[in-house]
Amino acid sequence: MAVDNFYYKEEKRKMTERLATTVAGLKLANPTMLASGILGYTGLSLKTVIDAGAGAVVTKSMGLEPRTGYPNPTVVQTDCGLLNAMGLPNPGISHFKEEMKQLKRTGVPIILSIYGYSLEEFVKVAEAAAEMGADAIELNVSCPHIERAGAEIGCDSTLLTEIVKQVKKAINVPVIVKLTPNVTNIAEIAKAAEKAGADAITAINTIKAMSIETETARPLLANKFGGLSGPAIKPIAVRCIYDVYKSIDVPIIGCGGVANWRDAIELMLAGASAVQIGTAIAFKGPEVFSSVTAGIDAYLNRKGFKNLKELVGLAHNH
Numbered sequence: 001m002a003v004d005n006f007y008y009k010e011e012k013r014k015m016t017e018r019l020a021t022t023v024a025g026l027k028l029a030n031p032t033m034l035a036s037g038i039l040g041y042t043g044l045s046l047k048t049v050i051d052a053g054a055g056a057v058v059t060k061s062m063g064l065e066p067r068t069g070y071p072n073p074t075v076v077q078t079d080c081g082l083l084n085a086m087g088l089p090n091p092g093i094s095h096f097k098e099e100m101k102q103l104k105r106t107g108v109p110i111i112l113s114i115y116g117y118s119l120e121e122f123v124k125v126a127e128a129a130a131e132m133g134a135d136a137i138e139l140n141v142s143c144p145h146i147e148r149a150g151a152e153i154g155c156d157s158t159l160l161t162e163i164v165k166q167v168k169k170a171i172n173v174p175v176i177v178k179l180t181p182n183v184t185n186i187a188e189i190a191k192a193a194e195k196a197g198a199d200a201i202t203a204i205n206t207i208k209a210m211s212i213e214t215e216t217a218r219p220l221l222a223n224k225f226g227g228l229s230g231p232a233i234k235p236i237a238v239r240c241i242y243d244v245y246k247s248i249d250v251p252i253i254g255c256g257g258v259a260n261w262r263d264a265i266e267l268m269l270a271g272a273s274a275v276q277i278g279t280a281i282a283f284k285g286p287e288v289f290s291s292v293t294a295g296i297d298a299y300l301n302r303k304g305f306k307n308l309k310e311l312v313g314l315a316h317n318h
């Protein structure tokens with residue numbers, strides 16, 4: 001019994017060591033994170049994801065003022081993923097203060113996703129987020145269908161540089177920049193963000209897309225255009241992460257189509273130090289976090305890797 005207990009404890013210690021990762025100064029017990037936009041409005045829904053085993057969570061993007069978002073329909077299911085245009089609905093950053101207080105007790109890193117319509121607004125929202133105890137902020141400069149606040153920034157390295165620089169100057173919590181794949185050269189944009197002071201890069205946000213109903217000839221989303229997520233975008237995420245990895249030294253958080261451990265490993269082999277999961281939660285529930293983590297651990301163990309670091313970016317050796 002005592003011997004069993006020793007081996008159990010030893011295995012547990014090795015597993016804990018294998019799965020731990022540090023991204024932008026944040027210590028994660030495992031490399032899975034909740035992606036922004038899913039279950040991220042309230043403290044309660046974020047707590048569900050934390051209880052399900054996520055190593056960190058990212059909130060729905062918050063702005064300075066409350067926003068109701070677009071009219072319905074805001075989500076369309078396609079053959080290969082979800083198409084959504086919610087219109088960044090959120091209660092405004094100040095309304096997240098109470099939720100934050102509850103979440104801080106969990107000890108799991110809470111990353112506040114923010115957006116802004118101007119440089120000044122980005123700085124104000126970032127300051128509010130830092131003040132309420134966010135462990136890091138993720139700049140959403142990549143929403144594919146919001147005028148002036150989204151991908152227009154993430155496509156323009158000069159504008160992005162200025163925002164990252166000023167936000168970094170204003171707060172002393174880590175700043176993560178979430179990039180859009182809807183650009184000619186994502187590595188160049190990532191390099192600009194890193195040069196401006198970004199502590200990590202999230203690659204990628206959704207891809208601008210559209211669906212049309214054949215009988216009525218109507219675009220299915222009320223906003224016409226939306227962001228495509230899920231299995232369809234995984235190969236795009238892998239390519240973007242691979243490209244970005246070659247151009248920067250700060251860590252990459254992979255995002256795009258992760259639904260099982262193999263997807264997560266693939267993004268890590270391309271260069272991601274952690275992975276975000278979003279759309280898969282809609283199909284598999286929050287249990288996806290523990291199943292992906294268990295699968296990553298079994299893979300590391302089977303392949304003889306002592307930790308995640310040994311795996312990150314390994315595809316570049318070929």
Ligand code: DHB
Binds near residue numbers: 140
């Ligand atoms: C929305 C925001 C995003 O950043 C995205 O990728 C897709 C949709 C939204 O709130 O509409």
